[in-house]
Amino acid sequence: MSYLHFLIPPQKGIPILLFHQILPKDPSVMNTPPELFESYLSFLKGEGYQPVSLSQLGKIVTGEIPKLERAIYFTFDDGYLSQIKYAYPLLRKYGFKGSVYIIGDKLKEKSDEQTGDEEHQYADCSDLRNLDPEVMEIGLHSTTHSPFSKLSSKDMENEILKNISLCNKFKLPFLPYFAYPYGSRPGSKKQLNEMKTIFKNIGLKAAFRVGNSVQKLPVKDLYEIKRIHISGFDTIDNLKIKLKRGKLKPF
Numbered sequence: 406m407s408y409l410h411f412l413i414p415p416q417k418g419i420p421i422l423l424f425h426q427i428l429p430k431d432p433s434v435m436n437t438p439p440e441l442f443e444s445y446l447s448f449l450k451g452e453g454y455q456p457v458s459l460s461q462l463g464k465i466v467t468g469e470i471p472k473l474e475r476a477i478y479f480t481f482d483d484g485y486l487s488q489i490k491y492a493y494p495l496l497r498k499y500g501f502k503g504s505v506y507i508i509g510d511k512l513k514e515k516s517d518e519q520t521g522d523e524e525h526q527y528a529d530c531s532d533l534r535n536l537d538p539e540v541m542e543i544g545l546h547s548t549t550h551s552p553f554s555k556l557s558s559k560d561m562e563n564e565i566l567k568n569i570s571l572c573n574k575f576k577l578p579f580l581p582y583f584a585y586p587y588g589s590r591p592g593s594k595k596q597l598n599e600m601k602t603i604f605k606n607i608g609l610k611a612a613f614r615v616g617n618s619v620q621k622l623p624v625k626d627l628y629e630i631k632r633i634h635i636s637g638f639d640t641i642d643n644l645k646i647k648l649k650r651g652k653l654k655p656f
């Protein structure tokens with residue numbers, strides 16, 4: 406399928422990529438090994454893709470500032486150690502920017518299990534505080550990582566408020582952007598609206614779902630920003646297709 410991408414017309418908008426683990430282990434749907442991740446960055450740089458910061462992205466999606474030619478953004482859910490240890494230095498090396506979405510209950514000042522398997526380790530707070538915000542910023546990903554489709558409005562509110570208070574407790578410089586755990590949102594229109602009112606009252610600027618689509622501009626609903634999930638099995642050709650239509654399959 407290597408030339409298929411030439412046949413696909415690009416969607417107008419901004420690709421916002423979603424990654425989970427960046428571990429030097431076998432690729433999986435949730436793990437992109439660092440060499441593969443670096444090959445994406447090298448390709449994207451060669452193609453003239455440009456970094457934006459989270460605040461710039463926030464303004465691009467509302468139409469406050471124009472989109473840069475070939476702007477791209479990287480998001481990393483869950484706050485794994487591998488994202489800081491492997492993805493962060495590579496983003497810096499290639500001049501791209503992104504953000505990591507952290508789970509309140511996983512925050513620790515200093516991880517005491519550094520001898521354990523990297524696979525299950527989360528970044529500790531001293532690592533997160535030391536991130537250069539020019540490369541990697543911090544956003545919210547709830548407190549317990551429960552799917553929001555299963556929570557009451559009150560519980561959703563508590564998930565965000567506690568996430569914020571834990572960030573404050575550990576002095577983490579987070580920005581008011583949220584990634585839904587599992588991309589999950591309430592099924593009913595009523596609860597969805599209640600949730601969005603809560604987000605607004607808390608002061609969340611935007612929320613990221615999955616959606617597997619290039620986010621069109623300007624965004625109609627800032628709490629429904631679409632990201633493109635990149636799997637550890639995605640070749641550069643797959644990436645080219647996903648940059649154009651967000652997913653490999655046409656429908």
Ligand SMILES: [Zn+2]
Binds near residue numbers: 482483546585586587
């Ligand atoms: Zn998650």
